Amino acid sequence: MRHYEVMVILDPTLDERTVAPSLDTFLNVIRTSGGNVEKVDIWGKRRLSFEIKKHAEGIYAVLDINSEPDAVKELDRQLSLQESVLRTKVMRRETA
Amino acid sequence: MPKPERRPGKKKPNPLITAGIDTVDWKDAVLLRKFISDRGKIRARRVTGLTPQQQKQVAVAIKNAREMALLPYPGPARS
Numbered sequence: 001m002r003h004y005e006v007m008v009i010l011d012p013t014l015d016e017r018t019v020a021p022s023l024d025t026f027l028n029v030i031r032t033s034g035g036n037v038e039k040v041d042i043w044g045k046r047r048l049s050f051e052i053k054k055h056a057e058g059i060y061a062v063l064d065i066n067s068e069p070d071a072v073k074e075l076d077r078q079l080s081l082q083e084s085v086l087r088t089k090v091m092r093r094e095t096a
Numbered sequence: 097m098p099k100p101e102r103r104p105g106k107k108k109p110n111p112l113i114t115a116g117i118d119t120v121d122w123k124d125a126v127l128l129r130k131f132i133s134d135r136g137k138i139r140a141r142r143v144t145g146l147t148p149q150q151q152k153q154v155a156v157a158i159k160n161a162r163e164m165a166l167l168p169y170p171g172p173a174r175s
Contacts, residue, residue, distance in 0.1 A: 007123070007164055048165035058165065062123065089164050091122070 001035070004065045004072050005091045009058040011084040012045055019059055027063070029075045035067025052086045064093075108145030120150070122157035125166040132158060136168040 010019060019042055027037050043060035052058065065072060072090055079088045111130065120127070131139050131146075131154050138158055141151045161167045 009164065049162075049168040050165055052165060060164075087164060089160070091160070 001066055002069060002072075003093045004063075004067065005093045006063040006065060006072070006075065006079075007089045007091075008061045008063070008079060009048070009052065009086040009088075010061065011086060012055055012057040012059055014059060014084055016042075016044060016059060019061065023061060023063070026075060026078055027065075029078065030065055030067045030071050033068060033071040033074075035065060035071050038064040038066060040064075055086060058086055110145055110147070110150075120153040120157045122160040123166070124157075125161055128154065128158050128161055128167060132167060135173050136170040 008023070020040065023040060023042075027040075030037055039062075041062040041064070043062065045057050046060050048056060048058050065075075076088055076090050079085050115127070117127070122128070131144055133139055138155055141148070144151065144154070146154060158167055162169055
């Protein structure tokens with residue numbers, strides 16, 4: 001088990017209220033493989049410092065996850081297939 | 097108002113220690129903004145007054161933050 005931080009930038013045209021439930025469906029990959037989701041932090045809309053796919057803004061979300069490497073890899077793959085996900089980043093967080 | 101003149105050889109105050117931060121978080125764009133110029137370049141260590149280890153941490157954090165559009169990539173000056 002390892003601790004991961006996944007940051008996701010979502011399409012700003014999405015309704016912010018639908019973000020949490022839709023992210024949650026993706027997180028089932030983690031849960032079914034024995035990992036657990038520590039925190040889902042939705043920052044909300046934020047200006048991007050440069051355009052991504054012609055969008056000047058994005059909805060940021062940070063997921064704190066304890067899970068196996070393969071499960072996170074699968075989560076990242078599924079997120080990146082989504083049209084509404086502009087960008088993802090997975091970071092290993094060392095337990096300080 | 098001019099800043100108080102620093103005598104040569106006198107060290108700058110370390111900005112991370114004064115802020116009470118020991119590990120740099122790449123998601124903290126407000127903090128990292130202090131270490132980039134208005135063109136988006138990472139400031140040199142002699143400007144930031146960081147230790148070599150901290151400077152490396154900050155540099156890696158800035159590069160990660162850039163990938164997620166939290167900070168700009170270097171380019172022509174803009175405000």
